[in-house]
Amino acid sequence: MNKFTTLTGIAAPMPLINIDTDMIIPKQFLKTIKRSGLGVNLFDEMRYDDDRNEIPDFVLNKPQYREAQILVAGDNFGCGSSREHAPWAIADFGITCVIAPSYADIFYNNCFKNGILPIALPQEQIDVLMKDAEKGANARMTVDLEAQTVTTSDGDVFSFEVDAFKKHCLMNGLDDIGLTMEKAASIDAFESQASQSRPWV
């Protein structure tokens, strides 16, 4: 997994609540057996018309946001389906940080497995960041995971919370299956005890 330490980049504003994973990556793109190549279909139905032409008004089609690396969005981002294709598409597009007031649980966890940092901040701070993002390509935000801060182009600094274990894995690009396998003795012990107490499982 790619590491995430600091990021300075263009932030695209999407001031919409309840952005669901069907919007992020519609179902017709789930018929893949790979993790890569989904960036071109990120937000597909909002991004292209029926003839596959780009819809100019959609934020990621605008010249100033085509290279966006950060997404600022509304409440309950990533709700709906558990499809990890959503963070795969986001990362493949080049966005590695999402900033929103809140996230759906499964999407939030999926981000950390794919080198994406989802930051939750209060609505008032999101409002400031949204305005900053709306300035376009000249307004770059900086995200510092070690310090747990977001800095606007005007120098406003907001602190965010993140789980210590998730932060550690993201900063070091760690494969958590490998980390869990180091605890195989605990799993073995649990399994042998459970096979006694709940043999029907």
Add this chain to the structure above:
Amino acid sequence: MSPKTLYDKIWDAHLAHEADDGTCLLYIDRHLVHEVTSPQAFEGLRMTGRTVRAPDKTIAVPDHNVPTTLDRANAATMTEDSRIQVEALDKNAKDFGIHYYPVSDVRQGIVHIVGPEQGWTLPGMTVVCGDSHTATHGAFGALAHGIGTSEVEHVLATQTLIQKKSKNMKVEITGKLRPGVTAKDITLSVIGATGTAGGTGYVIEYMGEAIRDLSMEGRMTVCNMAIEGGARAGIIAPDEKTYEYCLGRPHAPKGAQWEAAMEWWKTLYSDDDAVWDKVITLKGEDIAPVVTWGTSPEDVLPITANVPAASDFEGGKVGAAQRSLDYMGLTAGTPLKDVAIDTVFIGSCTNGRIEDLRAAAAILKGKKIAVTRAMVVPGSGLVRAQAEEEGLADIFKEAGFEWRLAGCSMCLAMNPDQLAPGERCAATSNRNFEGRQGRGGRTHLMSPAMAAAAAITGKLTDVRELM
């Protein structure tokens, strides 16, 4: 000993490791797998030389992609990419030695219907699947939730999941439901009350007389949509109905093991003095037959209401509601009962079980549809067979419904069952998101009885007027 919720008890019984920072390894009893969210996970195992740790606890069935038309044995009915995904599951199941119900097996169906039907899902278990509607299995008093593909790989390799404990939320539905009101109306009304993020960070336990009165099928419908309320899982304490449902299922314990299991299952309830982080109470008698009007499952109203205006809402919901109204082609103030329907879809892991088909057939008996097309997609081959035996299939067919084979079908439209742009559908599924049932398709969620009523009149209809 401090009082515990049901969730606390199941969590404690599955804790395989706890680190100093509170990060836990939760042992997984049942891992359900389908073709869409698993190929990359199996590929990950191959690339790292890992194996499936507990193949005997891993159950796979293709459901999302499979055609539901009667000619599906013909490979040409599937698009090439769908076929590759199903074939990948065939191969992965064989290579890794996991339990498998292929498309040709009469037991094939939607993974969340097959699991309980085959007795894989039992009280007190931890159940996961790369699908958000895994919450369905909570109806048995199991801790069940959806996971992403990286977590699928993690469970395959280690039979555990890295977890932090969620908070406890109690949703109580008191008293009795009125005639025409079903489990679907309960679960939609709860989401209407809490919003789609109201359950985020929580495990919901549903309780109260109206929940106890539900059949196992109805309880599965309620828990199924816990995720639409944002909750990690929904759960209902097991009781006699649960045991009766499980008894004799192919993979349920038997003999002395059944007795031992029952002894533990009977301890699975929330203690009277358990502490809840959040409590929601609805009166059963206040719940009406409901439909959704917008593009979020929280956009719920009684069928007797009018389409709302964006200005009825606050904050970010104002813009979202306007966007929904535009997408749905609805005008504020229109009575919901005046909204004309093109298509009816009865099926999905929310409402594709035998009781759902019975409820719809009871309304449809002797009637004809007044919509362009209507289909019933049973949740499994066994549900389909039972419905045929009970004569329900004939009622559907005589009314003008297509009688399909089992699968997820038009719930998420990954197979050829899709809405055309602008096509308006009365659906018994779980999501009304933009494009969910096909690009530009307009979805109204409701119960099977309400969907059947809409099929007869050609518009959104109060089922109580047809009873």
